[in-house]
Amino acid sequence: MSEILIGLIDDHPVLLGGIQALLETDEDFKVVATGGSAEEAVKLARTHKPSVLVMDVNMPGNVIKAFTDISQMNEGKTRVLAFTAVAGVDYAIAALEAGAAGYLLKGSTIAELKQAIRTVDQGETFISPAFANKVLTGLRTEKLRRAARENCRFSVREEQVLRLLMTGLTNREIAEALSISDKTVKHYMTIIMQKMNVRSRIEVVISAEKLGLAGNRREPHMAMN
Template sequence: MDRIRVALADDHPIVLAGIRSLLTADPGIELVGEATSGTDALPMIHSAGPDVAVVDVSMPGLNGLELTERVSGECPSTRVLVLTVHEDAAYVRPLLEAGARGYLLKRSAADDLLRAVHAVAAGGIYLDPSIASHALDSSTTTGRADADGGGEALSPRETETLRLIAQGFSNKEIARRIDVSVKSVETYKARAAEKLGLKTRAEIIRYAAARGWLDAFTLR
């Protein structure tokens, strides 16, 4: 089985060394690059092409949010896992909007970093257990009503497409999984989002979490 290729970006050398030690202890992970600023991290990620990029939020040059946006747009095969000291759930939504697949607190890294890396690499979403419930509490009223059964019913294809989108799969991956064209996936996604009034990826993720679709990817 191929190892998960991981790149790191953090401007604190001690933290970087600690993360490196945790990752290299797992035989299923290969460390392929490191950077101490967002500015240096972007070309490193371009060059190394990791499966997962573990990035800090507060870095010189490009910050974690800007880096996540750039990586998501320019390196779609690389999934971003944010590793941060920020426990305020308000940080989560913009990072998910930017394309992050995971959000882990540094104080949880010793216990949960490897689990988060494996979950994100497998195509899932990982939210730190200590902030996930608070982040999900900010669900829109529409999302909560729909999760309780309100709103126009989705077709089985629309439901499956939305579930896989929330779990982090690309349109191409979804098309392969449900054996339809990429264009069909885009149509199912648009119809489902319109029916439920979901306008952003973060809203889709919160809707999915409220229905239990992410239970295999978060809080475990």
């Protein structure tokens, strides 16, 4: 097996030195450089071209952007392994979607760290077993939500009606708020239901909440007809 070149990025020097010492007891691993920030991670990847960059999530700089930048350089040959104490599923999803090839918690053993490094070096994805199912479910859910949001493109007026509906207003109250007729509100409601493939106001509300549609909408412009 060929030697795996490793870069280590962590803003805690003592921890950084300890990890390096433990990894270098294995003849398959060679730590080529270390750093302590997102900016240093990008420079290290560009200069030393490690096979795997083991990098903390919670440290100075734009870490998520660094994941993306590093995953796109060196013809994609440098793989990023997020190695962190942050156990939140949202953080893991953000890291993986930004380009990280793995997400390992710092409570893991050195054997698990070595396994994770070997796994991502081989072009595969590694996620800490402790919460892998939650992360994978979250990734699938977010992918479905994103696709649904793309399919449910609303006009400005339709967004206004949807947002007011989500606050619990009736058709008449929505009509008054937007200075339009009840009939026009019903027309927009029909279009919204068709786009969301539902048949009732309640289903519109439930679907919008599940898909996170309402929370990302613009504030209504009341003067527009």
